[in-house]
Amino acid sequence: MLKYIKETNLSIIPLEKGNVFHALKTTESDFQGFGEAYFSTVNYHDIKAWKKHKKMTLNIVVILGMIKFVFFDDRKNSSSRGKFHEFILGPNKNYSRLTVPPGIWMGFQGSNIGENILLNIADIVHDPNEIERKELESIAYRWD
Amino acid sequence: MLKYIKETNLSIIPLEKGNVFHALKTTESDFQGFGEAYFSTVNYHDIKAWKKHKKMTLNIVVILGMIKFVFFDDRKNSSSRGKFHEFILGPNKNYSRLTVPPGIWMGFQGSNIGENILLNIADIVHDPNEIERKELESIAYRWD
Numbered sequence: 599m600l601k602y603i604k605e606t607n608l609s610i611i612p613l614e615k616g617n618v619f620h621a622l623k624t625t626e627s628d629f630q631g632f633g634e635a636y637f638s639t640v641n642y643h644d645i646k647a648w649k650k651h652k653k654m655t656l657n658i659v660v661i662l663g664m665i666k667f668v669f670f671d672d673r674k675n676s677s678s679r680g681k682f683h684e685f686i687l688g689p690n691k692n693y694s695r696l697t698v699p700p701g702i703w704m705g706f707q708g709s710n711i712g713e714n715i716l717l718n719i720a721d722i723v724h725d726p727n728e729i730e731r732k733e734l735e736s737i738a739y740r741w742d
Numbered sequence: 743m744l745k746y747i748k749e750t751n752l753s754i755i756p757l758e759k760g761n762v763f764h765a766l767k768t769t770e771s772d773f774q775g776f777g778e779a780y781f782s783t784v785n786y787h788d789i790k791a792w793k794k795h796k797k798m799t800l801n802i803v804v805i806l807g808m809i810k811f812v813f814f815d816d817r818k819n820s821s822s823r824g825k826f827h828e829f830i831l832g833p834n835k836n837y838s839r840l841t842v843p844p845g846i847w848m849g850f851q852g853s854n855i856g857e858n859i860l861l862n863i864a865d866i867v868h869d870p871n872e873i874e875r876k877e878l879e880s881i882a883y884r885w886d
Binding site for chain 1: 768783
């Protein structure tokens with residue numbers, strides 16, 4: 599079981615008529631099961647925060663634009679307790695996948711003018727009962 | 743088992759900071775299993791054709807731009823044998839999912855100036871041995 603966030607570089611297959619971008623295969627260790635896939639977009643400079651999943655493991659890929667992700671760990675007994683971790687993903691600079699185990703607070707911000715789109719391949723179907731939310735100001739992170 | 747192509751309208755959840763777009767849930771009948779998810783892009787006016795999967799069921803969503811899909815059915819005993827079927831998908835005009843069973847020839851063309859991106863959620867991992875290809879000219883369809 600994954601304890602913390604894992605970043606994995608993904609392949610881009612260059613093709614004359616349009617590239618192919620890998621996202622997730624069942625043969626990869628980050629695959630924890632499939633429950634649902636959905637897209638979330640975030641406007642330039644807007645922040646979607648904070649959200650924590652009690653059960654869901656997320657596999658996140660940014661297919662358009664650039665998105666900054668911030669994680670805050672308040673789990674007891676976690677070696678990264680009280681720390682922030684930042685990742686910036688996008689197809690042109692850092693085409694990678696984030697695998698996020700349950701229990702960690704997450705926020706994200708649109709970094710590109712224009713559209714910013716992420717795909718989440720989650721191991722369970724959306725269930726409002728397994729999601730906790732906090733106001734943006736309730737975790738003291740300095741957003742841009 | 744699905745016999746022909748199925749088009750399903752998908753939900754877009756409007757949110758102030760950026761919309762959420764549904765793609766596929768295990769609880770939907772179009773879910774045939776998860777093997778791999780990948781993105782394919784196609785430049786404006788370019789055509790990627792023809793390809794047929796012997797085993798893979800595809801679940802295709804267009805998250806950016808607009809893509810025209812053309813299917814040609816040459817399966818014996820199929821009621822749509824010898825016919826073309828066309829679909830145009832995109833998040834702004836027709837946000838839908840195509841579920842494509844194995845055995846049908848597929849081609850697609852970028853309809854928007856700028857980027858055109860599809861997500862395929864396939865029930866098996868990519869396997870070159872289950873794919874057949876034909877030259878564009880070998881199936882007499884009149885592309886734009």
